[in-house]
Amino acid sequence: MNELLRTELLGMKLATPILAASGTFGFGEEFEDFVDLKRLGGVMVKCITLKPRRGNDGVRIAETPAGMLNAIGLENPGVEKFLSDILPRIKDRTNVIVNISGSGVEDYGELAGLLDVDGVAAIELNISCPNVKDGGIIFGTDERQAALVTAAAKRSTSKPVIVKLSPNVTDITKIARAVESAGADALSLINTLMGMQINIHTRRPVLGNVTGGLSGGAIKPVAVRMVWQTAQAVNIPIIGMGGIQSAADAAEFFLAGAKAVAVGTANFVDPSITMKIADDLATYLCGAGLKNIGELVGKVAV
Numbered sequence: 001m002n003e004l005l006r007t008e009l010l011g012m013k014l015a016t017p018i019l020a021a022s023g024t025f026g027f028g029e030e031f032e033d034f035v036d037l038k039r040l041g042g043v044m045v046k047c048i049t050l051k052p053r054r055g056n057d058g059v060r061i062a063e064t065p066a067g068m069l070n071a072i073g074l075e076n077p078g079v080e081k082f083l084s085d086i087l088p089r090i091k092d093r094t095n096v097i098v099n100i101s102g103s104g105v106e107d108y109g110e111l112a113g114l115l116d117v118d119g120v121a122a123i124e125l126n127i128s129c130p131n132v133k134d135g136g137i138i139f140g141t142d143e144r145q146a147a148l149v150t151a152a153a154k155r156s157t158s159k160p161v162i163v164k165l166s167p168n169v170t171d172i173t174k175i176a177r178a179v180e181s182a183g184a185d186a187l188s189l190i191n192t193l194m195g196m197q198i199n200i201h202t203r204r205p206v207l208g209n210v211t212g213g214l215s216g217g218a219i220k221p222v223a224v225r226m227v228w229q230t231a232q233a234v235n236i237p238i239i240g241m242g243g244i245q246s247a248a249d250a251a252e253f254f255l256a257g258a259k260a261v262a263v264g265t266a267n268f269v270d271p272s273i274t275m276k277i278a279d280d281l282a283t284y285l286c287g288a289g290l291k292n293i294g295e296l297v298g299k300v301a302v
């Protein structure tokens, strides 16, 4: 089992190539009754901003066929509290990848600098949040802005910088190439797809924020397609995510070219799902006669 799944990413040693996606796994410690954090590749913690944020008012989550809509609004304790209270508790338990968001290019630089500390394995730039007015989607849909944000973070930190791409674009490979040229060490994709749900009785939007991000099984084919396209366009590693609920789902992402994967919405359905996915993936690799997960990466025959 160990050798089948063990891999390396950006200098991090991963026990398995299964990570937890930002915003769906808290800071990792909340899941310790269900998950052996040492068997996860890492935890991409809930988005951190310079100042604490209360998040959006009203309804923040709605169920949809094969997925969910969310508009949390980047609720988080702020970077200061994260560094003083939370990081010391979690830093030795797993690879901590800190997801950050800002309302200006400078915010990303400042946050990346503040997080250049022991215990942070990598920084993930959330340039793709669709749920707050100043939450970054502009950076994720504009090549120039995406490159500026990436360069600002790279200048400020010695940690690997992962840029999280938005699927809410016409051609994701253009943004991917722009951030690779600006120095990104890896990409993660995809974030949520913008969606909306209306209550036909009240005739009002279900979410307080009106629109929200669609995640879960419904978006998996879109995510696999985008990982496949992006893998052919860049030379940096890709962390694939979007609707992964089983080892078979994860295997599709590896075949499409992802070096690691992250599980998001499925954690709400079964908090121990990442462990099951790891076990079943090992069984699949064994059955396919493979010795290590790396042998699957990018092997889709098109």
Ligand SMILES: Cc1cc2nc3c(=O)[nH]c(=O)nc-3n(C[C@H](O)[C@H](O)[C@H](O)COP(=O)(O)O)c2cc1C
Residues within 6 Å of the ligand: 021, 022, 023, 024, 046, 047, 068, 070, 072, 074, 099, 126, 164, 190, 191, 192, 214, 215, 216, 217, 219, 241, 242, 243, 244, 262, 263, 264, 265, 266
């Ligand atoms: C409730 C919720 C909160 C999220 N918060 C964040 C966040 O803070 N930062 C971020 O980059 N992505 C966030 N995401 C996006 C996920 O990390 C992931 O990219 C997306 O949901 C697709 O994966 P999934 O279908 O497995 O959930 C959030 C998703 C959900 C469902």
